[in-house]
Amino acid sequence: MTRLHRADTLLVILGVLLVWQGVFAYAGSTAITAPLATFAYAWGLLAGNFIWPHVGATMLAFAMALAISAVLGVALGVVLGLRRFAGDVAEPLIAAFYTIPKVTLYPVMLLIFGLGLSAKVAFGVIHGTVPVLLFTLTAVKTLPSVYLRTARTMRMPPRDVARHIVLPALVPEIVSGLRVGFALTLLGVIIGEMFASQRGLGFLIINGINSNNVPMTTSVTLIVVVFAVAANGALLALDRQLHHGGRLRT
Amino acid sequence: MPDAGQGAAHATLSGVVRRYPGNPPVHALGPLDLALRRGEFFSVVGPSGCGKSTLLDVLAGLSAPTEGSASFEGAPLRGQVPDGIGVVFQEDASFPWLTVADNVAFGLRRAGADAAEIARRVAYALDFMGLKDFAHAYPAQLSGGMRQRVCIARTLVLRPRLILLDEPFGALDQQTRLLMGDELLRLWRETDATVLLITHALDEAAMLSDRVGVMSARPGRFIDTVETGWPRERDSRIVSEAAFGAITARLWSCLRGESLKALGREAP
């Protein structure tokens, strides 16, 4: 990171804190806690034992949802990308699905999956799959045909073409899809926990609201946001490297 | 009509026509015949869109002719690229996720060559193509001309007996093209391979080739074949010879009318 980037980052953080302080001044302590008080409370939570089982529950559901989103998104993207016609029919439908507020699907999802882990994971998956799918689909459709012709001049069997040409060519786009899908999957899991669980960070947030525990709600939200922003930053850096150098710099 | 002259031809096209299906179908090529002599350097020139890349696809076995047939070393081609043919495409085909060395080693690894043999051949090809200092670079860090050299090296290490090159120097400036031409001649002499080079540069064709096939506007047919009569040991310095000027002039007089047709005008 250059000095300028650091200055920008600092400015953004300062701005966020100012707005936060402003909202606190306007809405008062029945809605939100002030930045400093929240940091202190969050620190207390992280230093104690109470929050960790909930972090663990959220992370387990999140990891499962992200893995399923990745596998499902890549598989569907490759299949639809290779089957031109199916892809042309499916793409606008998927894009439309992407724009529906997923909250409208929650009642149905609850009826299908009930309460607990599977519902949380399902909420994460419906948020996370689509971006991975769309990025993969576009990448397959724009895969340079000269790569495949090169494979034919080397008489490569289809398995080798998939493994040594198609997959590596798709990796940068899959990482882009995962980066967009990452935050959405986390959001899905947290919302799932709010509606359909007795454990996890989403549950702590909604429980805090129900029991008027404003410091708890605000601190847990802060922890989630910091995690999401940090992960997004790391994935963005990876994404940029893959798109510029076409490779992983290690 | 180019023919084998002496001995059996290395690769042939006979009565080849290629139409691309569509509405209306595009008649891209032929009917034409071609017989490449073993070990010769044959260039194809023609106006853009006349079917040169289509001809290469058919000769490589990448696409089947609509009519007629193609053969390589006596065996007919059937929708597959036979062992012994190497192709360098018009588009950049270097793999951006692999280093230059891994790109060059790609075909050898797929063919299951052993590691020491791969290392030896790759080192030689990198050196030969002037890429030694870039072995660990990625294609994104190279110029277009260097990426094309990576593709040439990747084909070269497989030791093809027939090398097909589709406008490999299209993106280069004139000076670099002449120098790359020298490298190509060196490669040709060293490998004893038969070379078919597609180019839009008449001087390049005149300087490099034993024979130059001149194609008509689409659908491309051979309208003339020029024997250059160059000695096997030659390089870009022959551009200063009188014969070079005469050959280039003959190519141009053939092509002028066809190029005008390709632009939709009549030759005066």
Ligand SMILES: Nc1ncnc2c1ncn2[C@@H]1O[C@H](COP(=O)(O)OP(=O)(O)O)[C@@H](O)[C@H]1O
């Ligand atoms: N896959 C294809 N489908 C339909 N038409 C094609 C296809 N490929 C090439 N053509 C057409 O065939 C003609 C010859 O193309 P090409 O062989 O690429 O010419 P050149 O390499 O001489 O420029 C052109 O008019 C081109 O538009």
Ligand SMILES: [Mg+2]
């Ligand atoms: Mg072409």
